[in-house]
Amino acid sequence: FxxxxxxxxxxxxxxxxxxxxxxxxxxxxxxxxxxxxxxxxxxxxxxxxxxxxxxxxxxxxxxxxxxxxxPVLEPGWTAQEEMALLEAVMDCGFGNWSDVAYQMRTKTKEECEGHYMKNFINNPLFSSTLLNLRQMEDHLSRTADTAIPFKPTDDPPRPSFDSQVSRDMAGYMPARADFMEEFDNYAEWDLKDIDFVDDDSDILHALKVAVVDIYHSRLKERQRRKKIIRDHGLINLRKFQILERRYPKEVQDLYDAMRRFARVVGPIEHDKFIESHTLEFELRREIRRLQEYRREGIQSFCGAKVYERVKRMREDERRKRNMLCDILQYIHDSRACQQWLHKQAAILFVQSYAPPLNLTGLPGTEKLNEREKELCQVVRLVPGAYLEYKQALLNECRRQGGLRLAQARSLIKIDVNKTRKIYDFLIKEGYINKA
Incomplete structure (x- = not known):
């Protein structure tokens, strides 16, 4: 039993x-x-x-x-530690072995690096590129079942009236699930004076019926546009943009170019189309990388690792030489050198002594407490943007149970120093907690 x-x-x-x-x-x-x-x-x-x-x-x-x-892959590493290692590398980033070991707590930095490089990088079955391609294939297979990343039941953001987010949402009102101004908003004006009476001539009656038919076609176009927005999840523009950033630069350009064709096909077919091109770009990049290794006579992953390290060192040296040439032209020309020094001094002066931002009359100021107002003045951040960043960090912290500075910087695409000040302020005030 x-x-x-x-x-x-x-x-x-x-x-x-x-x-x-x-x-x-x-x-x-x-x-x-x-x-x-x-x-x-x-x-x-x-x-x-x-x-x-x-x-x-x-x-x-x-x-x-x-x-x-x-053990799963080798003795001394349990399945629980394997999962903890992958999660730590995903959270801390590849190569940041000190933080990876600190997050695992059961292995040293050298053990984490050696195990990961041996079993997930240098092992052809678990190389990073093949793993990424396998993840893309899994995503493509899941797309057929899970349909679109947005569902009609998703609760869209509820921004304040006349804010930037509200303008990005084209005046969408979440409580009514409708727009403040419809597409072809004055289509009803053509019907307001039409009245069907018994003594209308046949021609006049036919004209009135034609006007009504035209109005019906305009209503159908209005509903068609709403359906496209709902199916493709275009209401929450910020969330839509965050999903776009997961693609490489060339795929993002393709995404922008092909967005106009999303109305022709459904969301599933459109996502499959973009994902297939993502896979194609990844394959082309991998082929170019392998061809470069073949031209250089590299035949193993260890040799490729050494080649990449030496290549980075060579590029750094070339960059330093170019920088030295740029500086030498200022040294030989005293007038150009003086102008350059004055320009750098002016930049440092502006960065060091920038006056506090005046919040008078800015939208969203009334929603801030005194400490938040002081933060926005010092950081020179408008209240509306601060409220958006604060809500994004609160949602991510609530979802994961904690938030690190690196995650905050990936969510807020502004100056890293401003992000650190906002993050430290929210930690100090108790709005969020560290992971």
């Missing part, structure tokens, strides 16, 4: 249902009944050893041991 199977599961007990016996949070390893269902019947080891029974569950049922404490 015993069936023992090892499963990979999350190490966070708050991600699992509580024990059915004592209602405590489950900690690996724990027991899952293999016969009770469809909802999982989970027990901690203490309740399992006591032979806990409840309704249909009996102590002699088959069971499964839920744990992730077993």
């Amino acid at each position: 015993i069936k023992m199977i090892l499963y990979v599961s999350s190490d966070d007990p708050f991600d699992k249902p509580p024990c059915r016996g004592c209602s405590s949070y489950l900690v690996e390893p724990y027991i899952k009944c293999a016969e009770c269902g469809p909802s999982p019947f989970l027990l901690c080891l203490q309740c399992f050893t006591r032979g806990y029974e409840y309704k249909k569950h009996q102590s002699d049922h088959k069971y499964e041991i839920m744990t992730s404490d077993f």
Whole structure:
């Protein structure tokens, strides 16, 4: 009656249902009944050893041991640590091994780097490029099932009236699910004076019917445009732009050029079209990279790694030489040197002694408290933009349970120093917490 199977599961007990016996949070390893269902019947080891029974569950049922404490790719690395390593690299960035090791806490910096390079970079089955291509293929296969990234039931943002976000949304009113001004907003004016009477001539009656038919066609066009906006998720412009930024530059240009054709096909077909071109660009880039390696006589991934490092060093040296040539022309010309020094001094003076921003009359100022007003004045940020950035950071912090400075900088595309000041201010005031 015993069936023992090892499963990979999350190490966070708050991600699992509580024990059915004592209602405590489950900690690996724990027991899952293999016969009770469809909802999982989970027990901690203490309740399992006591032979806990409840309704249909009996102590002699088959069971499964839920744990992730077993090696997957090599001894010394459990499945739980493999998942933690991938999540840490995704959060901290490739190459930032000190922060990766700090986030894992069970491995050193050298162990994290060596294991990742051996099993996910230099291993052809898990190379970064192939992994990216596999993720793209998975996304294409999921697109057929999940349809579009936006659904009609998504709650769009509710900006204040006459704000920049409201203008970007073309006056959309979320409470009414309608626009303040419709497409072809004065189409009804052509009907306001039409009245069908019995003594109309046949020609006049036909003209009036033709005007009504034209009005119906204009209404159909209005509804067609609304359907395109709803299906493709064009209401939330900022969210739509964030999704666009995940593509490389050449795919973004293609996205802008092909947006006008989104009305011809549905959202699924349009997303498939863009994703297929993304895959094509990735393949072309990989082919060019491999061709470059072949021209240079490189035959292994280790050799390619050395070549890339030497190539970066060579480009840095070339950049330094070009910079030195630019400086030498100022040194030989005393007048040009003086002008350049005055220009640099003026730039430093403006950066160091920029006066505080005057918030009088700016929209959104009334929504700020005194400390927020002081921040906007010092950082020289208009209140409307600050409120948008604050809401974006709050939503991301609420979604992930914490927020790091690197994540804040990826969300807010402004000067990094301003982003740090906003992030530190929100941390200090208790609006968000660090991850």
